[in-house]
Amino acid sequence: MDLGLKGKKAIVCASSRGLGRGCAEALAEAGCDLVLNGRDEKVLAATQSELEERFGVSIQRVAADVSTRAGQDALLSACPAPDILVNNNGGPPRRDFADLDRDAMLEGTIQNFVTPVELIQAVVPGMKERGFGRIVNITSISVKMPIEGLDLSSGARASLTAFLAGVCRQLAPHGITVNNLLPGKMDTDRLRGGFERSAKLSGRSKEEVRAQQAAEIPARRFGNAEEFGQACAFLCSQHAGYITGQNILMDGGLFPAAF
Template identity: 45%
Template sequence: MDLGLQDRVAIVLASSKGLGRAVALGLAREGARVAICARTRENLRKTEAEIRERTGAEVLSLSLDVTLRESQRTLVEETLRRFGRIDILVNNAGGPPAGQFLQLPETAWQEALNLNLLSTVFMTREVVPHMIPRKWGRIVNITSFSVKQPIDHLILSNMARAGVVGFAKTLASELAPHNILVNNVCPGVFGTDRHFELARGRAEKSGTSLEQYLQEQAKSIPLGRFGEPAEFADLVVFLASERASYITGTTLQIDGGVIRSLL
């Protein structure tokens, strides 16, 4: 299938590692030019070089924090300066800390909203005015399976990501006349640094080893294993492509069967 991504320009947020990195690589493989970002310059440079080597794609990398308004503007300005347009925006960020309601400090709530809801809102706000005149756009928000089945001890994440779903569903209708499509993708359990960090905390709490915890966790997934970031990327790349032209306002899980609800 020709995805029609040749020469498209994509911004992928939080993309030096894990799911964001896999998505940037996947888009580059299909011929897109990509702008990537993360806070830690060293990892970012490594990913930039790797994407270029493996795909031959043009890559712009900027070391910045996606929660800062100034950084969001810089990312858009620099992408336009380098590539002349923006066709695709993949909203992503790190995850907020785990913890129970009364144990989390008051500041954690605003920080989680900034990281997992408002970075998506404000990046979208920066990018959409550049998509409207071209009558083409794809916005894909990386959330979590928690938007369909909240995860215990991740109340900050559960709260902020639910807001993304409401935001995206409303925006999908508003932007449909401009042929700008807005969708959410919900990862289940993928073997990334974020996953191992959370798993380490849970294993410690339950008094088991990390290995034992990971084995049990994999067994609880109907497909019996964690997902590969490249598998996740395949779905996002499709949604960002020409071929997804009649899909908007959806919230799609990619979770090996983890979510037990009907819808």
């Protein structure tokens, strides 16, 4: 399927590895010129080189913390007029809610609520002028169901979801869509770190923890960055202009709901 994205410009935050990289790969495959972002310059450069070689699109990299004003300015300097914004950022580490102090809560809120809103504010005027825009926010299944130790991340991402529910409808007349992708248990570094934590707490091996968690998913497996990225690319495509304000679960059926 031709997604109609050849020559479009995309900023993909936190895209040197994991789900962000999966989104960057799918958009590059569709013909988008990219700005990649990450904190590790070496990993980021390797990702840029690989994607340039595979897809032949124009790629810039910005090694920066997207949660900072300087990091955001660097991204927007590299791509002042993006057609696509994929908001992604690492979340706060697992921690019992009773151990969260004010500074930790503010930092988590900045990471997973304030930062994506600020970037949306920055890119929307240009999207309005061009009559086209695609914004995809990578949030989490934890917006819909609790995950032990991720209360701060869940709260910040749920706040973003509620905040944008009205915003997306203000932007729809201008050809701009805003949707959220909610990953469940995806085979990423963050998930594997959870295996290690659960193994230590339970006295089991990481392999046992992994097998048990996979068995709890109706699909009987964890998701991967490639399929996640393809879903993101579709939401950014010319075919998805009538989809906005949606929270799309990618969880293999883990969240039990009829609606």
